Amino acid sequence: MPTPASICLLRTSAIGDVTHVVPLVRTLQAAWPQTRLTWIVGKLERKLVGDLPEVNFVTFDKGAGFAGMRAVGDALKGQRFDALLQMQVALRSNLLSLFIKADQRIGYDKARAKDGHRLVVNQRIPARTGEHVLDAMGSFCEPLGLKQTQVRWDIPIPDEAHAWAAEQLPGEQPTLLVSPTSSHVLRNWRPERYAAVMDHAATRGWRVVLVGGPSELERRLADAVIAACRHAPLDLTGKDTLKKMMAMLVRAPMLLTPDSGPMHMANTVGCKVLGLHAASNPNRSGPYSDRRWCVDKYDEASLKYLGKPASEIPWGSKIERPGVMDLIPVDEVIDRFEACAAHLGLA
Incomplete structure (x- = not known):
C-alpha cells in the first residue's frame, strides 16, 4: 500500500x-x-x-x-x-x-x-x-496497512505550567490530587466518601489537593466535599488550565477520580489513578496503562441493575443509574490508596 x-x-x-x-x-x-x-x-x-x-x-x-x-x-x-x-x-x-x-x-x-x-x-x-x-x-x-504496537503520548507541557505547578505543590511531600467530578453526573461519588478518603490521606502525611474546572457543577461538588472534610484540602478548583493540570499530575504520584478526562490525562504522564468504577467498565475506559489501583464494581452493578453479569451485556455498556456509585465503599478505596502508596514507596 x-x-x-x-x-x-x-x-x-x-x-x-x-x-x-x-x-x-x-x-x-x-x-x-x-x-x-x-x-x-x-x-x-x-x-x-x-x-x-x-x-x-x-x-x-x-x-x-x-x-x-x-x-x-x-x-x-x-x-x-x-x-x-x-x-x-x-x-x-x-x-x-x-x-x-x-x-x-x-x-x-x-x-x-x-x-x-x-x-x-x-x-x-x-x-x-x-x-x-x-x-x-x-x-x-x-x-x-499499519498496526499500532507502541503507545506513546508525550503531550507537550509548557514551562510556565510546570512553574505554576511547582508553586502550588512545593517540596517533596507526596500529593493526592482529587478530581471528584465527571460530566456524567451519575458517575460521581458522594462528597462525604471523597472526604473520608482525603482525611485518611491527610492523616498519613499526604498533601491533599482538590482540583476541577470552573463549571457550576464542579464548584458545587467541591464545596460539598470540603464541607465534609475534617482536614481542609488545598482547593484549586477552577484555578488551573488543562496544561497546568498536566503539570500537577507530573508532580503528584496519585489521583483519585471517577471515570473522567483527568483519569486519562493522569495516565499519559504516569500518575497512578485511584479510579472509581461502577457505572463504566474499567477494562474498556479505565486508565490504560495501570488499572491495579482502581476499585471495580462494574460487574456488581450489572448484576444489580441489569440482572446479569457484565460478561453477558454488550461491551461498553454504561450502567449510569441513580445510586450505582454507592456500590463503591470507602474502605476499599482506602485499601487501594494504601496499596498504591506502598507500591510507590510512600506508605
Whole structure:
C-alpha cells in the first residue's frame, strides 16, 4: 500500500478520548513522517493537544451548530485527503464528516456504528470486542496497512505550567490530587466518601489537593466535599488550565477520580489513578496503562441493575443509574490508596 500523502483525523471530544488518539498520531508520524496530518478537534480539547508537533489542527465549535460545521468546511476548502479516520460515531460528527473530502473514509465496524455512521464511511476497522477505547482508536491505522504496537503520548507541557505547578505543590511531600467530578453526573461519588478518603490521606502525611474546572457543577461538588472534610484540602478548583493540570499530575504520584478526562490525562504522564468504577467498565475506559489501583464494581452493578453479569451485556455498556456509585465503599478505596502508596514507596 502506498504511503498516504495526507490523513485527516476526526475526533472532536471528549478530553479522555482525545488522549486516546495521541498514540495513533505518534504511530502515523513514526511510520510516515512525510504524511501531512490534520486533526479536527473540539475547542476545549485543542487546549490540551493542540500543540502536538507536525499536526495541523482545525477547531470545531460544536456550540455553533451547523455554522461550526461550515467553518470547518471553509478551513479545509480545496483540500482532499487520502484518508479520513472518522473516529466519532455521534450524529453531529457524522454530519461534520460530510464537509471533509477524502478517498478512503475509515469508520467503525457495524457493531459500533450508529447515527448514520455507515453512510459516511467506505471502509471499516476490524470488528473486535473486549478492547480498551485506546486500542480501538489505534486500530484505525490498520486499514492503511499499519498496526499500532507502541503507545506513546508525550503531550507537550509548557514551562510556565510546570512553574505554576511547582508553586502550588512545593517540596517533596507526596500529593493526592482529587478530581471528584465527571460530566456524567451519575458517575460521581458522594462528597462525604471523597472526604473520608482525603482525611485518611491527610492523616498519613499526604498533601491533599482538590482540583476541577470552573463549571457550576464542579464548584458545587467541591464545596460539598470540603464541607465534609475534617482536614481542609488545598482547593484549586477552577484555578488551573488543562496544561497546568498536566503539570500537577507530573508532580503528584496519585489521583483519585471517577471515570473522567483527568483519569486519562493522569495516565499519559504516569500518575497512578485511584479510579472509581461502577457505572463504566474499567477494562474498556479505565486508565490504560495501570488499572491495579482502581476499585471495580462494574460487574456488581450489572448484576444489580441489569440482572446479569457484565460478561453477558454488550461491551461498553454504561450502567449510569441513580445510586450505582454507592456500590463503591470507602474502605476499599482506602485499601487501594494504601496499596498504591506502598507500591510507590510512600506508605
